[in-house]
Amino acid sequence: MTTLVLVSHPQLADSTSQQFLKESLPDDDIIWEHIESLSSLDVAQEQAQLRRADRIILQFPLYWYAAPAGLKQWEDTVLTRTFVYGDHRYPLADKELGIVVTTGMPRQAFQRGGAEGVTLDAALAPLAALAHRAQMRWLPVFPIYQFGYLEEPEKLQLVVDYQRYLTQPQPDSLANRQDWFAQRLDGMVARLAEDQRTTGRLIASVFEQNREQIDQLHDTLAMIKEQDDD
Amino acid sequence: MTTLVLVSHPQLADSTSQQFLKESLPDDDIIWEHIESLSSLDVAQEQAQLRRADRIILQFPLYWYAAPAGLKQWEDTVLTRTFVYGDHRYPLADKELGIVVTTGMPRQAFQRGGAEGVTLDAALAPLAALAHRAQMRWLPVFPIYQFGYLEEPEKLQLVVDYQRYLTQPQPDSLANRQDWFAQRLDGMVARLAEDQRTTGRLIASVFEQNREQIDQLHDTLAMIKEQDDD
Known part of the structure; x- marks a missing residue:
């Protein structure tokens, strides 16, 4: 199984959680790409990469209840309508789409009445709708709450869970x-x-x-x- | 009442719907700004503009169930956490937030079982959550479906409805x-x-x-x- 990890973060080097996840990557067949590091978006190359992958992971910090602008730019540029569902061909059909999302807020904030007032699932509705349109299989979201406060045992657990999310066959x-x-x-x-x-x-x-x-x-x-x- | 209309569109000049809306602007106290035309984002100036407005309108075409990357970039840059809810000050509190969204798909597509499989309200959850966080008042969304197919009387109606959305006191x-x-x-x-x-x-x-x-x-x-x- 080939997994494509698309990371979006405007300052990757400064992000301890993203550096941790990068060091936690398993030895499997993983393609890892940092969107904001690309000098320009080569649409054909990005689309070919998507075609090759069995599982596609979008990994980012939650900024205003969505991915950073960099990922949206990637979506708006790479995911042309013709590519995703033109002429009734669906090249992404049956591929799995997973979301690894980090947030500085605690789990309890993401519920009705919580500080954020919205669940992560509800906030990620646009990406779920994209998966639906592309006939992809939506994986349960992989949230990482308040990475900075994790204890060592929790971080070790995170490594294993993250590796499984990237490579273990579904269902879990x-x-x-x-x-x-x-x-x-x-x-x-x-x-x-x-x-x-x-x-x-x-x-x-x-x-x-x-x-x-x-x-x-x-x-x-x-x-x-x-x-x-x- | 001062209304701020923030337009996000990567090719504004090529968009007949956006040009139509621009020509339909009422003579009232309206500040109109095209985000992608700004050479750079002056955070202090953008924040001052937000403070001055009573009603803030985000106007954009729906790309993959969200605003174009330009608006997300504006959000990620201008809406710093300190500005929106730092130190328990909420400078945007009680201002109205309206969304004018154009889409090439028909109204019926945006429902469960429809081609898009998601309602506009559900897709716009991130912006609604932002309004909630900033203690703003969320206005019912103003959708424009398939502008290119509108007949003349529908376009005239659209002018009036759009002007009311920008300037008429709520509720409607x-x-x-x-x-x-x-x-x-x-x-x-x-x-x-x-x-x-x-x-x-x-x-x-x-x-x-x-x-x-x-x-x-x-x-x-x-x-x-x-x-x-x-």
Whole structure:
């Protein structure tokens, strides 16, 4: 799976959250592009890049309940009507569209009666409508609230969640999560130093055993639920 | 009342609808500004202009369910957090925010199940949230669908409706409409040629008689409704 990460931020170097996310990128097949760093928008090149990707991630800080002007400029220039839905051809159809949005406000602010008075989902309606028009699949939004206040364990969790958002097959089910972790575990063990590899293999084998147990529990639960439905 | 009309369009000269709206501007106290024509954004000057206005109109074509990048750039630059709600001062509080939005799609497209799959109100959620944050009063949106297909009588109606949207006191009640027309009628008659002025005065006096009759009917209706409530 190829993932295209389009980052929009007017001062990327000054953004600790964006630098953190850049360093958290997984080793997978990721194309990463910072829109404001492009000297000019090469429409054909940008469109070709979109065609190649299976998952497209728009990543930006929320400015006045929307992406920065740079991303809107990219939309207005690259996403020509002819490209997106001209002649009843939909080159972006069935690609996934994900939104990674950072905000300095807390989660509670984004609800009716909250300080912002609008949910993130409602604020992102224009991008959701674009996905709808292009026949893309809208992924649940990936919000990062108040990055500056995150503790170390929360940041480590953020790395894993972000990597999964970029590369894990949808839906975000237990089975898909397990597969995603299992795939990465072997690679992580291989990259360990010689003396740590035994410990790494042990962790991997415990993970594998747990996984089998969870599968069995899952099957048992499914059987119980089926009986309940009778 | 001072109205500030901020127009955002990347090619204003090529837009027949925007040229039409420009020619339709009323003679009232209107400040009209084309954002993309500004060589640079003078933040202090733009903010001072906002402070002076009682009603602020954002006028633009709908590109991907939002304003063009130019307006977003203006928002990201001019509307600093300190200006809009810093130190619990709200310089835009109680000012009215109106949206004049043109679109090449028909009215029916903007509903669930329609071609666009989103209402204009939902698409404009970010601007509504901005109004909420700034403690401004959100006016009902003024949409112009498929300007290119309007017939002459529809265009004449559009001129009047647009002028009212820019200058008529809210809410858009019968009484406020009548007052608005009455105020303009004298001015129109005064500008007529000598030989047409008698006809003009006749029209004005019929309008005034009708208005009194409507007021009486209104009072009668109110009495009947009050009795119904018993």
